[in-house]
Amino acid sequence: MAEIQAPIIPVVADWLRQCPAAISLGQGVAFYGPPEEALARAGRFGQNADEHKYGPVQGQPQLLALIRAKLAAENGMDLTGRQVVVTAGANMAFLNALFAITDPADEVILPSPYYFNQEMAVRMVGCEPVLAPTDDDYQLRLDAIRAAITPRTRAVVTISPNNPTGAVYGESALAEVNALCRERGIYHICDEAYENFLYGQARHFSPGSLPDSAGHTISLYSLSKAYGFASWRIGYMVVPDHLYSAVLKAQDTNLICASRIAQEAAIGALQTGSAYCREHLATLAGVRRAVLDELQALRGCCAIPATDGAFYFLLKLNAPLEAMVVAERLVREYGVAVIPGNAFGWEEGCYLRLSYGALQPDTAVEGVRRLVNGLLRLSGEHSP
Structure with a gap:
């Protein structure tokens, strides 16, 4: 058990507790409650x-x-x-x-x-x-x-x-x-x-x-x-x-x-029935579009495959940075939480997972704007 990776969600949650004004784009859950x-x-x-x-x-x-x-x-x-x-x-x-x-x-x-x-x-x-x-x-x-x-x-x-x-x-x-x-x-x-x-x-x-x-x-x-x-x-x-x-x-x-x-x-x-989920899917689809629009500002420093399911994007930062370090700095310095990609097995390169499912549209967009600002600044620290 000692050799098994620690779950990353509680680690990020601890950072968030220390930075209560931060917005979480971390854990993957839907924004709505049960029928x-x-x-x-x-x-x-x-x-x-x-x-x-x-x-x-x-x-x-x-x-x-x-x-x-x-x-x-x-x-x-x-x-x-x-x-x-x-x-x-x-x-x-x-x-x-x-x-x-x-x-x-x-x-x-x-x-x-x-x-x-x-x-x-x-x-x-x-x-x-x-x-x-x-x-x-x-x-x-x-x-x-x-x-x-x-x-x-x-x-x-x-x-x-x-x-x-x-x-x-x-x-x-x-x-x-x-x-x-x-x-x-x-x-x-x-x-x-x-x-x-x-x-x-x-x-x-x-x-x-x-x-x-x-x-x-x-x-x-x-x-x-x-x-x-x-x-x-x-x-x-x-x-x-x-x-x-x-x-x-x-x-x-x-x-x-x-x-x-x-x-x-x-x-x-x-x-x-599953129509209950579909009633909320239009809202999620709108959030997804808004998130993608905001992420366009990262095109010069980040790869952003626009995938078509769940409520995740996995970004690759084109800078020699460690994902865990970036994730912690994003919470503490820029007020937004994402999940570092090494938790998903990608040790080479700086990958970050963001989830847009848990938040109301305005909050999700504000979180992504903080993310874009943070990543641009962190990438700029390593520009030639």
Whole structure:
């Protein structure tokens, strides 16, 4: 555990506590709260004595039924040969998957930049993360993934829409990865936590909808982002039948069952439906456009791939600076917080992730203006 990176979010949060006037473009959550039906169901919870007892490890039957209907209607997934498990968020689903499929010293391929909690989880179970670089627009490189596979490889992970880059992977790229995993006898772990956050012509694709995908595809989902209740910790996973017993063992040991009051809220959220997220997406799309407009001032000193999903941009500063140092100086000297790219596995170069999802439009724009001002000044310190 001592060798595993410390989570970066609490570090940045500590800087923010010391600089209370700073604006955070750090943690990735949506600016809105849960739908009324979710809150109403949670408010009614507890009147029945049975509700205070453990529930089924895999989740409450009513919630499971709603999830299955959603997967069929929105993800095009045939659940024949698969099982659904309700988890305490997609992070727990990922850890459940690792417990189910890996032995110590196995390898898991993470396209880089990676989501830091996944890299941490791989190391915690005694496995080795193997990085497969993406291209300049943060899109998957099948050649890099193929080259990374060894006899110890157990899975390839894809996150689309992506954290930390916001990249959306196309159907053909995800289908190629899924086919490669099937050919090599390894698993394809598909993290789809941001499936509802898409802009312009971008479209979400679930690899679990592919023919012949049931036996080797593990799909992870979150209700936290789309329905605005990150702190409730509720998500779910879809696994092949043959992994179901192992996943339930992992879940029962770590959690027993997802919080029943959170499951009640999730029932209300799914009954409201994903249109709830789409109602707020226009606001996020407007913030995204405004953020991109403000970032144009950095074109001379920064690479800014304009990705089409989630609520992130990953910037590369064209200056010989350390990302961690830059991130701390931005908070203390310029009043804005971002996440340094080394947390996502990019040690070479100065990468910074900004999130525009959590703030009201005016605050987000002010935060980006502070960021632009800070980066221009910090870059100027190292100009010839």
